[in-house]
Amino acid sequence: MKALSQKRRHPFAGVALLLLGLLITGGLYSAATTINEAQASENADAYSDPDNIEEGERLFVANCATCHGINAEGTDAGPSLIGVGAASVDFQVGTGRMPMQMQGPQAQQKPAQFNDEQTMQLAAYVASLGAGPAVPDDEYLDVDQGDPARGGELFRINCAMCHNAAAAGGALTEGKYAPSLHGVEPRHVYAAMTTGPQNMPVFSDANLVPEDKRDIIAFLQTYESQGTPGGFSLGFLGPVSEGLFIWTGGLALLIASMVWLTSRSS
């Protein structure tokens, strides 16, 4: 390590590092794009396949039209879905929020009601109604390419105020809330950013470019996989759960020891 750190200060070290970096990035990039292009086109194909659109429409009419209208034009009970895009359907149906169990301040997450193929077909149908955010390319979901440190900074500026610094979620007005992001699939996190479900603001590609979104997802993944070094997390809720714990668990232990200490031995 010592030798390396000395050589690091060499005048040409920076140049060498830059060249090396460029070489690796270039190599990786060309490799990645070929793979991704293949996948992306495959994805795009599936979403524009007329069979899928037709099947999606059938599912839509049976399951969604009550609220969203027979042509997805929207009713009093549900908004129009024209132009919301495939990403929106993938998120709402894929996380089980839609179909909604009941009207409420906001749709609750629950086990998905449709399998992946059905979700894709529904998304294909809705996407065919009008242009909207598409399902993200796999390239931008590959967290290994993301920079968690940069993602963390973006997360704290753009997301933590609602979703909490540890992504544990938080309250909004009138019973609405920002959900916890623990265990949420990268594609759903991505889709939430591009579509702005419920009351969440939209983070369009002009606001956070796809690489930014990837960094944020990389941060979330890193955060979740790194664990909690101090011990049990107490729900990632910060000072409130810590205070609650010392007043319940901590004091219970202490009072038990006090009662034992002052009781007479038999």
Place this chain on the structure above:
Amino acid sequence: MSATKEKYTEEQYLEVDQYQPKTGGGRIANYVDTRVGGTSIVREFGRKVFPDHWTFMFGEVALYSFVILILSGTFLTFWFDPSMATTRYSGSYAPLQGLEMSTAYATALELSFDVRGGLFMRQLHHWAALLFVAAMSIHMLRVFFTGAFRKPRELNWVVGASLLILGLGAGFTGYSLPDEVLSGNGLRIIDGMLKALPVVGTYISFFLFGGEFPGSEVIPRLYVMHIMVLPAMILLLIAIHLFLVVTHKHTQYPGPGRTERNVVGYPVGPVYAAKAGGFFFIVFGILALISGTFQINALWNYGPYDPSPVQAGAQPDWYIGPFEGVLRLMPGYLGDFSLEWVIPTPWGGNSLAMPVLIPMIPVALIFLGMFVWPWIESWITKDTKERHLLDRPRNAPTRTAFGVAIVTNYMIMWGMGSNDLIATHFQLSLNDITYWSRVLFFLGPVIAYILTKRICLSLQRKDRETALHGDEAGVIQVSADGGFSEKHRRLDDYELWTLVSYDSPEPTPAQPNAKGKITLLEKFRARLNRAFYEDRVAPVSREEYLEALEHDHHEPEELPASGVGAIESRDH
């Protein structure tokens, strides 16, 4: 100090040197004693008696937490650098790599990730701080509800209350030191509250932050307060507190053999010293266990302080929670009428931020009331005697009810401090919780007062029943004619004494002063006095007790009647 006037003989002076210790240990002890006067210390403390009850240990918990705070805090100071100068993070925590941050935050991270045992010490320090304030609070509640603040301990109560406030100060300054987003927003709130103070507020804020918020001065200043000024003051007050405890001797619960003139318990040597000393290790052990297994203040989550970000669930440590809660409770507008007032002045108008100032009132009243309560109570009750025997809370129903009312009020503010988490975890609307809490803030204490007072009086009546007719023995008897009755077991004198030996004065009417006039203030006092004592349950008198014994003797099988007169507030 009449002892100083005593005349000593020459032999007494010489005796000091003539004593020859026999063992090595004795020689060392003698060496020290002839130089520091240990004999008198041992004579004073060696067999000093301390009463033993688990509720007396909360003060010790606070003291021991403070010792642990000093120990762990000293460790932290070796690595922590409170400077707000910027640096680029290069420690081992990957998600913050390369970020610009203050040295304070960077060294706090270094302590957590790159100093072995640093994370443990940080967690120990923080958990001990939470426990320190919690233990002080419960200790004060214990003292309040048992009436241990009465003469001659009023001043020591004030010392204790000051310790609580210093503890809050030490806690808050410590919470702010790491300079991350969470504590930075806490300081932001302090800044906003300071600025709301009329006339001086803005300048206090300037002087604290060395200019406009946040500047680059505040962390080192808080650090000096946190590691020097506040701990020194706490230490000094603890010394005074303990000195007064020794002077007064500890209070004790009423019980057989206990009187106002004695103290019953275990001697310092060896039992009490062993228990109290051992308890230090127990408190330390429990805190270490918690610190090793439960994460506290994961400051790497929050990121370096920057005025732009904020996070959901932005809360202070629990003891600042009520202050946070009462700020949330206050509406800024009543209908369309803003509570932010502008006083028109020739130089352009001065602003009064009533939505920030009004919530300071209840908190200030609670703390002020805490300081002066001993004098308020003794003024109302006209009780001027020394009180070394504690009240059982039920035997002081009005005080207990009043205390519970204040605690309820405090709890509502406290709960409001976490209303967003209550909302998400119980699927409620944040706004509804706030609306309800605004009602409960006023109504809750009233309900709590009435309920507590009724419960106390019922318990006192139950005590009377038990004293007069004994315990239910749990044995059902069938009489010859088929009736069922439960056998009662009469208490022995030791059990009985605790139930009957309390004072329950009748209200004293307004007294004329030296000029023979009854002042308005005296009338007010008399009204408070009546409120304090009118719902009284008198202790069992000797006549009643003898009558009950007589009754037993004649009809040993009969179920006792429910209560005997003499309870003025009884309504049947």
Place this chain on the structure above:
Amino acid sequence: MGEHGNGDPKDSGAVIKAGEGESGKYAIDNPGLPPHRPRLADESEKVAKGAERVVSVLFLLSIIGTVVFFVGYFAIGQTEGDLQLLRVQNTLLGVGVAFAMLGIGLGVVHWAKTLMPDHEMVEDRKPLRKETEREEAETIINDVLDESQIKRRPLLRNTMIGAALLAPLPFIVTLRDLDRSEDFGVERMRHSMWDEGVHLVRDPSGTRIRASDLTVGTAMHVIPENLRTISSHGERLSEKAKAVTLVMRMNPEDIETVSEGRENWSHDGIIACSKVCTHVGCPVALYERHTHHLLCPCHQSTFDAANEFKVVFGPAGRPLPQLPITVDEEGYLIARSDFTEPVGPTYWERGNTDPEGDYAS
């Protein structure tokens, strides 16, 4: 105290005469301490031996705890960013110390409870003073006062009090330089880095924003472009604390209120407001895109972006200041001027007027 454990209260000295000082006051007289009940260990040496063993096992556990600590410290060593490993280390250190401490604590207390004498002792409370001593003390104080002649010479006393009152003042005055800034005073709170033509840039990247970058429903956290010209970190943070701004786009028809003089403050549904809460200054950053509500997570003041950020809930007593914006010829968002009122929490000198005329548009 050699007689412990024989169960006879007389030997502990722990007997009081019944009803001492309060005879006849209560239903019965004070019965004195209950008779002492011997413990198992008092009566059986076997039980006492058992207790001794328990105590020494606890002390042994303490030793094991210390060893566990050393294992955690040395065997794991530096964790170098491996947080899972750090957690293992932290747990070993914590549990090790816990055992080390609890072993000693529980051991000593168990020892005290089972083997040390458990007779309660009675000690008399002494009166805090004796009357003769009080008189003596009073005499001393009077003598001391007389000898000092402070009562006889009021001039001495009065000048001394005057001097003593004034003497601490210099120390208080020296605190004046706690704020040494050149622009000391309240005037600086009226200005931020925003000014006519200053570009809105993204926080933290500092890139300019085209109006077309904001789709409907977008909220973006922005700072003035000139903020980066400040080199001192502290000053930059202080300026940022006044300049942080939220810009959001909604359907132009959703904007309900536009008061006179603010008609050109927004651009095609894009509006901007100060992020600093008017209550006590937390960043108001939670934007709900359908209700157009902005929520402050600290004290839950809620502002309605569609109605010029007026307060709809919570403790804030004043709307958020709106930043007048427009676009430059290249389509980038720029400020029309600074905020037209001081941002952030209310302070005494804030007033409602504009004596310097800075805010005249």
